[in-house]
Amino acid sequence: xxxxxxxxxxxxxxxxxxxxxxxxxxxxVDLTELRRFTTGPRxxxxxxxxxxxxxxxxxxxxxxREAAPSAPVSxxxxxxxxxYGLIGPDGKLDGDVRCYRDSRTDGMAGRLRERVDxxxxxxxxxxxxxxxxxxxxLLAEPPxxxxxxxxxxxxxxxxxxxxxxxxxxxxxxxxTALLDVTTRQWSAELIERAGLPAGLLPPLRQPGDRIxxxxxxxxxxxxxxxDTASAVAAVPASGENFGYVSCGTWSLAGLxxxxxxxxxxxxxxxxxxxxxxxxxxxxxxxxxxxxLLSESLRxxxxxxxxxxxxxxxxxxxxxxxxxxxxxxxxxxxxxxGDMPERIARACRESGQPAPERPxxxxxxxxxxxxxxxxxxxxxxxxxxxxxxxxxxxxxxGARNALLCQLTADACxxxxxxxxxxxxxxxxxxxxxxxxxxxxxxxxxxxxFARYAPRGDRAAWRAAAERxxxx
Numbered sequence: 001x002x003x004x005x006x007x008x009x010x011x012x013x014x015x016x017x018x019x020x021x022x023x024x025x026x027x028x029v030d031l032t033e034l035r036r037f038t039t040g041p042r043x044x045x046x047x048x049x050x051x052x053x054x055x056x057x058x059x060x061x062x063x064x065r066e067a068a069p070s071a072p073v074s075x076x077x078x079x080x081x082x083x084y085g086l087i088g089p090d091g092k093l094d095g096d097v098r099c100y101r102d103s104r105t106d107g108m109a110g111r112l113r114e115r116v117d118x119x120x121x122x123x124x125x126x127x128x129x130x131x132x133x134x135x136x137x138l139l140a141e142p143p144x145x146x147x148x149x150x151x152x153x154x155x156x157x158x159x160x161x162x163x164x165x166x167x168x169x170x171x172x173x174x175x176t177a178l179l180d181v182t183t184r185q186w187s188a189e190l191i192e193r194a195g196l197p198a199g200l201l202p203p204l205r206q207p208g209d210r211i212x213x214x215x216x217x218x219x220x221x222x223x224x225x226x227d228t229a230s231a232v233a234a235v236p237a238s239g240e241n242f243g244y245v246s247c248g249t250w251s252l253a254g255l256x257x258x259x260x261x262x263x264x265x266x267x268x269x270x271x272x273x274x275x276x277x278x279x280x281x282x283x284x285x286x287x288x289x290x291x292l293l294s295e296s297l298r299x300x301x302x303x304x305x306x307x308x309x310x311x312x313x314x315x316x317x318x319x320x321x322x323x324x325x326x327x328x329x330x331x332x333x334x335x336x337g338d339m340p341e342r343i344a345r346a347c348r349e350s351g352q353p354a355p356e357r358p359x360x361x362x363x364x365x366x367x368x369x370x371x372x373x374x375x376x377x378x379x380x381x382x383x384x385x386x387x388x389x390x391x392x393x394x395x396x397g398a399r400n401a402l403l404c405q406l407t408a409d410a411c412x413x414x415x416x417x418x419x420x421x422x423x424x425x426x427x428x429x430x431x432x433x434x435x436x437x438x439x440x441x442x443x444x445x446x447x448f449a450r451y452a453p454r455g456d457r458a459a460w461r462a463a464a465e466r467x468x469x470x
Contacts, residue, residue: 005437006070008034008218009427010060011227012079012154014249015040015294017056019063020421021070022428024437029428031421035063041099041336049099053085053154057161064215073435075162075214076223076427077155078230080249081175082134085157086149087166093157094149100132101335108136115193119267124190126181126260126273127174128286131331134176138196151200155225162220163212166202169222171229173204174275181260181273181281207277208434223430224277228252228284230426233277234419235392236442243377243388245407246422247397249291251328251369253376254284255384266383277430283384285376288328290397292365295339300358307358315359316366317402321455322463324352324364328372350467367463370406374460375469377411391415394422398448408451410460418448 009020009031019035037059041049064075080100088094098104109131112121118129127133134153138146152160153172160166173179173186178194178201180187186201205211205222207229214220224230231246235256246252260273260281274282300307324347332342340361344354347364355361373391381388391411393404398417408415419425432438464470 003071005432005435006067006072007428007431007435008064008067008072008075009223009424009431010063010075010077010158011230011421011424011427012039012056012077013227013423014080017059018421018424019060019067020424020428021067021072022424022432024432027438029425029432031424031428034066035059041101044096048104049102050096051083051099051154053093053097053157057158060158061215064218068216072218073437074219074221074431076221076225076431077158078223078225078227078423078427079154079172081153081172081226081228082130082132082137084134084137084151084153086146087152087160089148097154097157098137100137103335104140105132105136108139111139112136112194115195116190119264121177121190122267123262124180124187125174125177126262126281127177128270128272130286135178135190135194139194146197146200149197149200150202152202153225156202159211159220159222162214165212167205167211167222168202169205169207169225171207171224171275171277172226175226179275181262181275184275207430221431221434223427226274227423229274229276229282230424230430231394231422232256232282233426233429234422234442235394236416236419237390237392241387241389243380243391243411245373245377245391245393245397246395247289247393247403248395249289249294251287251289251373251397252282252284253287253373254282254380255386255388257281257283257384261384263383269379269383271380271383277426283380285380287369287372287376288333289369290400292328292333292339292343292369293362295336296343296358296361296365299338299340305358312358312362313400313402316362319359319363322367322459323360324355325371325463325467325469326350326364326368327467327469328368352466366400366403366406368467369403370410371460371464371467371469373407374410374412375464388413393417394419396420398422401449404449405451405454408453409455410464412453412457414453415451416449417451420448
C-alpha cells in the first residue's frame with residue numbers, strides 16, 4: 001500500500017525548536033513531532049545576547065535523520081524574524097548571530113531618522129516600529145563589517161547550510177524594513193539612504209520556491225519562513241471577516257488583507273504590513289505575548305518555588321478581575337530578568353495594587369494580554385474598514401484556556417483556539433501545495449475549542465482605559 005506523502009517542517013521559536021513530520025491524508029495534514037530542543041538566547045563573551053545557531057543546525061540535522069525513513073518529499077524551515085547571520089567572502093558565517101533582545105540597537109532609530117524620516121520609511125516598508133528591526137541592527141554593526149558580506153535571515157542561513165544556496169524568502173524579508181511592501185522587492189533607495197552596501201542582500205524567493213538539495217538528496221523548499229506567516233496560512237478560517245492572534249512568545253494580532261494599509265493613521269497606530277502567502281498582507285500589531293508568563297515562571301522556579309503552569313493557571317482563574325492591568329508593550333518587559341518585580345513596579349507606578357502571589361501576577365499578565373489583543377484587533381478592523389466576526393487564536397497560546405476565554409471576553413466575539421502547531425502546519429501546507437498534493441484552499445484543521453464571550457463589556461472597557469488599551 002502506498003504511503004501518504006510526508007513533508008518535514010523545521011519550526012524554530014525563540015525558546016524552543018521542533019522538527020515535525022507532516023503527512024497529508026484526505027486533504028488534511030497530520031503532524032508528528034520528531035524532535036524538540038531549546039533555542040533560547042545566550043550571553044556573549046563581553047556582553048550581549050546571541051543565538052547558538054550551530055547547535056540549532058545540529059538539532060535540525062538530527063531531526064532530518066529521524067525523518068529519513070519516512071522518505072520525505074521536501075523540507076521547509078520557518079523561524080522568528082529580524083535576526084540574521086553574515087556570510088563572508090569565504091562562504092562561512094562571520095561572527096555571532098545576535099539576538100533581537102540585545103541592547104545594541106539602543107539609539108539606532110534616531111540615527112536612521114537622520115537619513116530617512118519615519119513617514120518615508122513607513123510609506124515604503126509599511127513596517128511597525130520595533131527597536132530591534134533588522135535595519136536598526138545593521139546600523140549597530142561596527143564600521144566596515146558589512147562590506148563584502150551577505151545577510152541571511154535565520155531560516156535562509158540554515159537553508160544555505162543545507163544546500164549551499166544563498167537567498168532571502170519574502171515573508172521574512174518583509175520584517176527587515178528594507179523591503180518595499182508594495183513591489184515586494186528590496187528597496188534600493190532605502191538601502192542607499194541607510195548607508196548599507198548595495199550587495200548586502202541576496203536574491204528574493206517566494207513561498208514554494210525550491211532552494212536546493214539537502215542531505216540524502218531531499219529537496220529544501222522556501223516556505224513562508226517567518227513563523228507568523230506560516231501560522232496565518234494555517235488559520236482554519238472561512239470568509240474574510242476574521243481576526244487572528246498568533247500567540248506564543250509574542251502575540252501578533254491582526255487581519256489578512258489583499259494589500260497593505262499605508263495610511264498616516266496606520267503608521268500612528270504602529271501597525272505593520274508584512275508579506276503573507278499568495279500575495280496577501282499580514283496587517284497586524286506585534287505585542288509582547290507569553291514571554292511575560294514564561295519569564296515569570298523561570299524566575300519563580302529559580303527561587304525554588306514548585307510551580308507548574310497548570311496549577312498557576314487554575315489559581316489565576318479564581319483571582320478577582322481587573323485588580324491590576326499593565327501595558328504588555330512597556331519596554332521594561334523586553335529583556336530577560338525579574339518579570340514579576342517589573343510587573344509589580346509598573347502597577348505601583350500607575351497607582352494600582354502590585355500583585356504579590358504568583359496567581360495574581362499571572363491574572364494580571366493574562367488580562368493585560370487579552371486587552372492588548374482586543375485593542376489591536378479593534379484598531380486593525382477600523383483602519384482596514386473590516387468587520388471581525390470571529391477571532392482565531394493559533395500557536396502555543398491556543399493551549400491556554402484562560403487566555404483564550406479572556407480574549408473572547410475582551411473582544412466581544414467568539415474565539416476559536418487551534419491549531420497549536422500552526423507554524424509547522426502552515427510550513428507543511430506550503431510544501432504540499434508546491435508538490436501538488438494539496439489544493440489552494442487553507443489546510444483542513446478543526447479548532448481545538450470554542451470560547452463564547454461573557455462578562456460585562458463596560459468593565460472590560462474601563463480596565464482597558466486604565467492603561468491606554470481602550
